[in-house]
Amino acid sequence: MTGQQIGLRPPRHRVDPRARRWWAAQAWLAVSGPALLSAAVLLALSALFFPGALPWLAPLTAVVLVLPALGYALAMPALRYRVHAWEVGEAAVYAASGWFRHKRRIAPLSRVQTVDTVRGPLQRRYGLATVTVTTASTAGDVKIAGLSDADAALLAERIGDAARRIPGDAE
Amino acid sequence: MNGISEPSGARWRATDPRTLVAHCAWMGAPLGSLALTAAAAGGRPDARAWITLGVLAAVCAGITGAGLVTWRRTRYRVTADSLELRSGLFTRRVRAIPLHRIRNVDLTAGPVQRLLGLTVLRAGTGGGGAGLKLEALSRPAAERLRAELLARAGSAGAPDPVLSVGDPRWLRYAPLTFWVFGGVFAAAGAVWRVLDGMGVKPWKIGFVRRAAEDFGNSALWLTIPLALLAITALGAAGAVVLYAENWARFRLEWADAATLRVRHGLFTTRAVSIERARLRGVALREPLLLRAGGGATVRAVAGGLGNREENRKRSVILPPAPRAEALRVCEGVFGAGRAGALLPHPRVALRRRVVRGLVWCVLPVGAALAVTGALFAPVLLGCAAAWAVAGTAAVGALARDAYRSLGHAVRGRHLVLRSGTFTRETVTLDRSAVLAWTFTDTPFSRRAGVVTATAAVAAGEEAYRVRDMAAAEAPRFAEAVTPGVLAEFLAV
Numbered sequence: 001m002t003g004q005q006i007g008l009r010p011p012r013h014r015v016d017p018r019a020r021r022w023w024a025a026q027a028w029l030a031v032s033g034p035a036l037l038s039a040a041v042l043l044a045l046s047a048l049f050f051p052g053a054l055p056w057l058a059p060l061t062a063v064v065l066v067l068p069a070l071g072y073a074l075a076m077p078a079l080r081y082r083v084h085a086w087e088v089g090e091a092a093v094y095a096a097s098g099w100f101r102h103k104r105r106i107a108p109l110s111r112v113q114t115v116d117t118v119r120g121p122l123q124r125r126y127g128l129a130t131v132t133v134t135t136a137s138t139a140g141d142v143k144i145a146g147l148s149d150a151d152a153a154l155l156a157e158r159i160g161d162a163a164r165r166i167p168g169d170a171e
Numbered sequence: 172m173n174g175i176s177e178p179s180g181a182r183w184r185a186t187d188p189r190t191l192v193a194h195c196a197w198m199g200a201p202l203g204s205l206a207l208t209a210a211a212a213g214g215r216p217d218a219r220a221w222i223t224l225g226v227l228a229a230v231c232a233g234i235t236g237a238g239l240v241t242w243r244r245t246r247y248r249v250t251a252d253s254l255e256l257r258s259g260l261f262t263r264r265v266r267a268i269p270l271h272r273i274r275n276v277d278l279t280a281g282p283v284q285r286l287l288g289l290t291v292l293r294a295g296t297g298g299g300g301a302g303l304k305l306e307a308l309s310r311p312a313a314e315r316l317r318a319e320l321l322a323r324a325g326s327a328g329a330p331d332p333v334l335s336v337g338d339p340r341w342l343r344y345a346p347l348t349f350w351v352f353g354g355v356f357a358a359a360g361a362v363w364r365v366l367d368g369m370g371v372k373p374w375k376i377g378f379v380r381r382a383a384e385d386f387g388n389s390a391l392w393l394t395i396p397l398a399l400l401a402i403t404a405l406g407a408a409g410a411v412v413l414y415a416e417n418w419a420r421f422r423l424e425w426a427d428a429a430t431l432r433v434r435h436g437l438f439t440t441r442a443v444s445i446e447r448a449r450l451r452g453v454a455l456r457e458p459l460l461l462r463a464g465g466g467a468t469v470r471a472v473a474g475g476l477g478n479r480e481e482n483r484k485r486s487v488i489l490p491p492a493p494r495a496e497a498l499r500v501c502e503g504v505f506g507a508g509r510a511g512a513l514l515p516h517p518r519v520a521l522r523r524r525v526v527r528g529l530v531w532c533v534l535p536v537g538a539a540l541a542v543t544g545a546l547f548a549p550v551l552l553g554c555a556a557a558w559a560v561a562g563t564a565a566v567g568a569l570a571r572d573a574y575r576s577l578g579h580a581v582r583g584r585h586l587v588l589r590s591g592t593f594t595r596e597t598v599t600l601d602r603s604a605v606l607a608w609t610f611t612d613t614p615f616s617r618r619a620g621v622v623t624a625t626a627a628v629a630a631g632e633e634a635y636r637v638r639d640m641a642a643a644e645a646p647r648f649a650e651a652v653t654p655g656v657l658a659e660f661l662a663v
Contacts, residue, residue, distance in 0.1 A: 005620075005642060005643065005662070006610060006612065006622050006642040006643070006645065006646065006662075007642065007643045007644065007645065007646040007647060007661055007662050008610065008646045008657070008660050008661060008662055009660060009661070009662045009663075011660075087660070089659045089660065090659055091655055091656060091658075091659065092656050092657070092659070092660070094660050098611075100613060100614065101611060101612070101613045102611065102612050102613075102617075103609055103610070103611050104609065104610045104611075105607060105608065105609040105610075106607060106608050106609075106649075106656060106657055106660060107606065107607035107608075107627075108606075108607070108653070108655075108656045111606045111607065135606045135607055135627065135629070136474075136606060136629035137606045137607065137627040137628055137629040137630075137633045137634075138627075138633050138634075139607070139609070139625060139627035139628070139633040139634035140606040140607030140609075140627030140629075140633075142607070
C-alpha cells in the first residue's frame with residue numbers, strides 16, 4: 001500500500017553539490033572507515049590465531065560490518081543530496097534534511113533569535129558552511145548544512161533582514 | 172435588606188460549637204506533662220500536682236465560659252450583597268464585606284481543628300488585611316459557604332485562587348507509581364553500596380547466605396510468588412511514605428494574578444512559583460497503573476524552571492490524585508477543560524504499533540528462546556511458544572490502547588495533543604507558544620502515509636509530538652494552529 005504524500009512541497013533551493021563529497025568524507029572518516037578497519041583487523045587476527053573460525057566469522061563480518069559500512073558510505077550522500085534543501089519564504093524559513101529519517105522544519109521569521117554560520121575543518125576543505133537559525137526552543141532550531149560559502153552568507157543576510165523587517169516576538 | 176435574597180440566605184447562622192473544644196486544645200501539653208509527672212511519682216499525684224490541676228481546670232472553665240458566650244454571640248450571614256459577621260465578647264462588632272469585593276476564599280485547618288472536623292474560612296478582598304475570618308465551621312458547611320460566596324462574588328470577582336489542596340485520601344494512588352518496584356531496588360542498591368563502601372560483602376554474612384540457601388531449597392513455586400508479594404508490599408509501603416513526605420500539605424494556588432504557586436512537603440517544604448507569562452500549557456499525565464486506578468498527575472508546561480531535569484521535577488503541579496481533580500486543576504490553571512473528542516489518527520497507526528511491538532519485543536525474545544531451545548534445552552521451545560502467544564496478546568492490547576490514546580485538536584486558542592500508553596499524556600498548549608514545526612518520516616511511515624509533527628515550544632519538554640498523523644493532513648493542521656507560517660509551503 002502506498003500512503004498519501006505529505007502535504008508540503010519541498011523547499012526551493014538545493015544545497016551545494018559539493019556537499020555530497022563532504023558527506024562521503026564524513027562517512028568514511030567517522031563510520032565506514034572505522035567499521036571496515038575493525039572488520040579487517042578482526043579477520044586478520046582470526047586468520048592468524050583461529051583459522052577454524054573463518055568459515056562462519058567471515059560471512060558474519062561481511063553482513064554485520066562490511067556491507068552496512070559500504071552501503072552507508074556509498075548511498076547516504078546521494079540520498080541526503082536528494083532531500084536536503086532550504087528556502088526563506090515571506091514569513092518563515094523552511095529546511096529539509098535527513099537520508100533515512102526525513103525531517104522538514106519550518107520556523108517563522110518572527111521567532112528567529114540568532115543566525116549562526118559555522119565552517120568546520122572538513123567543511124572548509126570543500127568550501128561549505130552550516131547555517132543554524134535558532135529560536136527560543138531547542139526543538140525549533142533550523143540547521144541547514146552543506147551550503148556553499150556564498151549561499152551561507154546570502155542566507156544569513158536574508159534571514160537577518162527578514163527577521164528585522166518582521167516585528168519579532170522572539171519568545 | 173431587599174426581597175431578592177432568599178430567606179434562608181439572610182438568616183443569621185452560628186458557627187460550629189466544637190470550636191469550644193478546639194479552644195481548650197492548648198491544655199493538652201500541660202495536662203500531658205502533669206500526667207507524666209504523676210506517673211513518674213508512682214501514680215499518686217502530690218499537692219503541687221493538685222494545685223496545677225485546679226488552676227488548669229479553672230482556666231479551662233474560664234476559657235470555655237468565655238468561648239461559650241463568644242460562640243453564642245458569633246453569628247454570620249450572607250445577605251444579597253454582603254457577608255456579615257457579628258461577634259465580640261465585651262464589644263459587639265458587626266463586620267460586613269461586600270460580596271463583589273471578595274477575591275478569594277481560603278479554607279484552612281490546624282491539626283486540632285482537622286481532628287474535630289473544623290475548618291477556618293477566610294474571605295479576602297485581595298487588598299491588605301481587610302478580610303473576614305470565620306473561626307469554626309464544620310467542613311461541609313465551610314465548603315458550602317465558600318461555593319456560595321464565590322458564586323455570588325459574581326463575574327467581577329476573580330476565580331478562586333486556591334486551585335487544589337492535598338487530601339490524605341490521595342495516598343491510595345501512591346502504590347500505583349513507579350516507586351513500588353523502583354523504590355525497593357533503589358533502597359536495596361543504596362544498602363548494597365553502603366555495605367560495599369564499608370568493605371562488607373553481603374553474601375558473606377552468615378544469615379544472608381543461610382537465608383539464600385534456604386530460599387534455594389524451599390518450594391520455589393510457592394516462595395518466589397511470596398517473595399514477589401513481599402517486595403510489592405514493601406514497595407507499596409515505601410511509596411506511601413515517600414508520597415506522604417513529598418506531597419503532604421500540598422497546595423496549588425494563584426499567589427496573585429500573575430503567579431502560580433505550588434507548595435508541598437512534610438519535613439521540607441518545597442515551593443515553586445510559575446509566572447503566568449511563562450506558562451505555556453498543561454500536561455495531564457496518566458501512567459498505566461495510575462490510569463487503571465482512576466488517577467492522574469498534572470505538569471505545567473512552563474519556561475524558566477531550570478534545565479530539562481529540573482523542569483521535570485519542578486513543573487509537577489498536582490501529585491497522583493483523582494482524575495476529576497486533575498481535570499479541575501487543568502481547567503483552573505490554564506482553562507484547559509476536558510480533552511473531549513479529539514481527531515483520531517489513521518487506522519494504519521494501529522498496525523504500526525502492533526508491528527513495532529512484535530518486531531522489537533516479541534520476536535527477539537521468542538527467537539532467542541527458540542534457538543537456545545532447539546540447540547540445548549527442548550523445554551525452552553515451550554517457553555518460546557508461550558512467550559509468542561502471551562506476548563502477541565499483550566502487544567495487541569497495548570497497541571490498541573496506544574492507538575486509542577492518539578489524538579489532536581485545535582480548541583480556540585489552545586492546541587490539544589494526546590498520546591502514549593505507558594504514560595498517556597494529554598498536553599494542552601497555547602497556540603501562540605508554538606515556535607516552529609517539524610515533520611519527520613521514515614521509509615516505513617512514508618509507505619504508511621503518516622508523519623510525526625513536532626511542535627517546538629520554549630517551555631517544558633521543548634518538543635511536543637503528534638505521532639503518526641495522516642501525512643496529507645499534518646501541515647494543514649499545523650497551519651491551523653499557527654496561521655500564516657506554513658501557508659506558502661503547502662503542496663497545491
